[in-house]
Amino acid sequence: MQSALSLLGLGSSCSVLLVLDGAEERKTAVIYSPTSHKRVDELPLFGETETVSGKVVISVREGKSLQHMGIRIEFIGAVEMLYDRESSQEFTSLVRELEDPGILTGTKQYPFAFTQVEKAYDTYNGVNVRLRYFLRVTVERPPYIPNIVKEYDMAVAHFQEEPQVNNTxxxxxxxxxxxxxxxxxxxxxxxxxxxxxxxxxxxxxxxxxxxxxxxxxxxxxxxxxxxxxxxxxxxxxxxxxxxxxxxxxxxxxxxxxxxxxxxxxxxxxxxxxxxxxxxxxxxxxxxxxxxxxxxxxxxxxxxxxxxx
CATH class of the missing domain: 2.60.40.640 (Immunoglobulin-like)
Structure with missing residues (x-):
């Protein structure tokens, strides 16, 4: 599975493509609306300690260049309180620096890996709360120019053995x-x-x-x-x-x-x-x-x- 994300920077334009390793064979999880219970999304599915790896492909339009202050990718697990954003919390946050400050031209690929990263909880999409895991790609721009940021969601599921006690x-x-x-x-x-x-x-x-x-x-x-x-x-x-x-x-x-x-x-x-x-x-x-x-x-x- 891959996600093509079109991003525009001031004064230039670039596109970001994020490709997960083994995407074609990976199982997916369907996400349902908490109110209508209808299908709203389908995300790549990961286990609780499975490695998350792939590559980020950044392309700058031909004849253009993009000055940046560094490129990074983050793996984030967060609980979002939809009725009170100030109470939201990131419980997992890992960073991989992809490139030091410089100037981008053409197309460049950046492999990344978050090895055996712990994913302590299941993905959950609720009425007042949402638990999500996502990759965040950031191209940091010079001062006074907004950063280029894009997020890519994934699903996590924990599997359990049958309970030893199961009363009627x-x-x-x-x-x-x-x-x-x-x-x-x-x-x-x-x-x-x-x-x-x-x-x-x-x-x-x-x-x-x-x-x-x-x-x-x-x-x-x-x-x-x-x-x-x-x-x-x-x-x-x-x-x-x-x-x-x-x-x-x-x-x-x-x-x-x-x-x-x-x-x-x-x-x-x-x-x-x-x-x-x-x-x-x-x-x-x-x-x-x-x-x-x-x-x-x-x-x-x-x-x-x-x-x-």
Whole structure:
């Protein structure tokens, strides 16, 4: 994969092309909008200690020259607080100097490598916070002339082994003398291509149920103290029953998580900046459109074996 970036300097023009080693064979990660959940980007994917290397190609228009005070490339990992830019923070910052001050003419290539660079967290694109990794190429210009700067994003994913303990979820829900149900989910920890399996058992039904749904909700918590913000969003809604059940009826639950690609792993206190939790929300709707629900937290993880 390569990125051709056109950059204009004052008094001259140049183009910057950044080419990653092994770009054609590298896997990619799709980035989704945190609000519409639609695909917005596709980035080259890296592991947590994988080397990031390639070359920067800078070309100056024929017959032109570009005076500069040095050329450098940086590897940066940053948490961006979208609602409070002053709280954003770079947690990784490495620099490679590509050339000393001079004058550029024609085309020149600059190889670079950030060897086994640590990438401590996953890429995350949220409503109020974003965690990104990127390469920043800077052609520093003389005083009073803006620098030429361009950024090139990449994605990072951590893979995990299956948790040793994975308890079932069992709960009872009662509404006075009107409704009494038991529900069970086989697992409380699921990988991103897993299947939510379970059942709902109706012990007592004295209200007219129109339908029953299972929702997946994501709660993003960003910041701390008075600056903390929370955002809850419904990522998935799956109907598991249509029509009124009778006493003693058992309804199976089978929901494929792979149908919802905008799901991410659960994140806990990432760089002391944000957390992401997921919940299964069982919803019953009666004939008067009143909603009855019971919510339970689940843990999502990215499996090392299947790459999801």
């Amino acid at each position: 979820i069992r709960m009872e829900v009662g509404i006075e003398d009107s409704l009494h149900i038991e529900f069970e989910y086989k697992k409380s920890k699921l990988h991103l291509s897993d299947v939510v399996l379970g059942k709902v058992y109706f012990l007592q039904v004295r209200i007219k149920i129109k339908r029953m749904e299972l929702e997946i909700k994501r709660r993003e918590s960003a910041g701390t103290g008075v600056h903390a913000v929370n955002e809850t969003d419904t990522l998935a809604k799956f109907e598991i029953m249509d029509g009124s059940p009778v006493r003693g009826e058992s309804i199976p639950v089978r929901m494929f998580l792979s149908a919802y690609p905008s799901l991410t792993p659960t994140y806990k206190n990432i760089n002391n900046k944000f957390s992401v939790k997921y919940f299964l929300n069982l919803v019953l709707v009666d004939e008067d459109d009143r909603r009855y629900f019971k919510q339970h937290e689940i843990f999502l993880w990215r499996a090392a074996t299947n790459g999801n």
